Amino acid sequence: MEVRILGAHQSDAIDQHFTTIVVDATLAIDAGSISSALTREEQLRVRDILLTHQHWDHVKDLAGFGFNLMGAGATAAIYCTDQVQQVIRTTLLNSQYWIDFFAGPNPNHPVFVPRRVEPGIEIAVGAYRVVPIPVNHSVPTLGYQLTDPSGHKLYYTGDNGPGCGEFWSAAQPDVLITECTFSNVEADVAAQHGHLCPIFLQESLEVYRARQGYIPRVILVHVNPLHEERIQLEVDEVARRLHAAIEIGRENMLLTV
Numbered sequence: 001m002e003v004r005i006l007g008a009h010q011s012d013a014i015d016q017h018f019t020t021i022v023v024d025a026t027l028a029i030d031a032g033s034i035s036s037a038l039t040r041e042e043q044l045r046v047r048d049i050l051l052t053h054q055h056w057d058h059v060k061d062l063a064g065f066g067f068n069l070m071g072a073g074a075t076a077a078i079y080c081t082d083q084v085q086q087v088i089r090t091t092l093l094n095s096q097y098w099i100d101f102f103a104g105p106n107p108n109h110p111v112f113v114p115r116r117v118e119p120g121i122e123i124a125v126g127a128y129r130v131v132p133i134p135v136n137h138s139v140p141t142l143g144y145q146l147t148d149p150s151g152h153k154l155y156y157t158g159d160n161g162p163g164c165g166e167f168w169s170a171a172q173p174d175v176l177i178t179e180c181t182f183s184n185v186e187a188d189v190a191a192q193h194g195h196l197c198p199i200f201l202q203e204s205l206e207v208y209r210a211r212q213g214y215i216p217r218v219i220l221v222h223v224n225p226l227h228e229e230r231i232q233l234e235v236d237e238v239a240r241r242l243h244a245a246i247e248i249g250r251e252n253m254l255l256t257v
């Protein structure tokens with residue numbers, strides 16, 4: 001599968017976008033930059049969006065994406081828990097504020113088709129088998145392992161904090177995309193908010209390797225630009241210690257899984 005990272009940062013700027021991953025141009029995971037980092041034509045090719053959790057940096061572009069689909073008479077399936085759908089519909093897509101694309105604007109033909117996901121229950125999304133895997137974050141969060149028809153596996157964890165290696169062990173990916181929001185200097189803040197810094201990443205990968213016997217290729221996103229230089233140095237050190245391939249992702253990075 002061809003994986004394109006639209007946003008690799010905990011930042012929203014002309015050259016840095018919130019986390020969103022697009023697979024084979026048609027399936028997206030999270031929607032922090034699904035409209036701001038894609039052309040309108042590219043947006044209309046996206047048929048399915050999997051949401052990890054309701055935090056604004058992961059869903060905010062649903063408002064613009066839905067609007068563009070509406071104009072084109074198109075629809076998209078939105079995969080999330082009932083709780084995430086409820087939060088989005090009462091905040092971002094509240095009809096006092098914008099348009100509830102789950103209900104309209106034409107009630108007979110809403111723009112967003114809701115699809116419920118539940119932890120550990122495998123579903124088919126287009127050509128992919130998808131397993132939602134819960135992780136530890138400040139709100140309930142599901143990562144997703146995608147398996148394509150030829151058996152290649154991508155696992156994107158969503159936001160998660162120290163101790164997540166136990167949760168990752170439910171997956172066996174070729175490529176692991178996870179977050180590294182802070183540097184080790186901010187380890188306390190990272191732990192408090194359910195995020196990773198390089199030392200927590202190392203601990204989690206060690207737990208993963210003990211369970212699964214290997215460390216997949218690792219790509220890090222959700223990087224806070226204020227700490228990126230230090231994160232890079234610390235991640236390089238973790239990669240050396242673990243003899244693992246660990247890279248910081250970047251906007252428009254393309255991966256073949």
Ligand SMILES: [Zn+2]
Pocket residue numbers: 053055137159
């Ligand atoms: Zn979050």
Ligand SMILES: [Zn+2]
Pocket residue numbers: 055057058159222
């Ligand atoms: Zn986030």
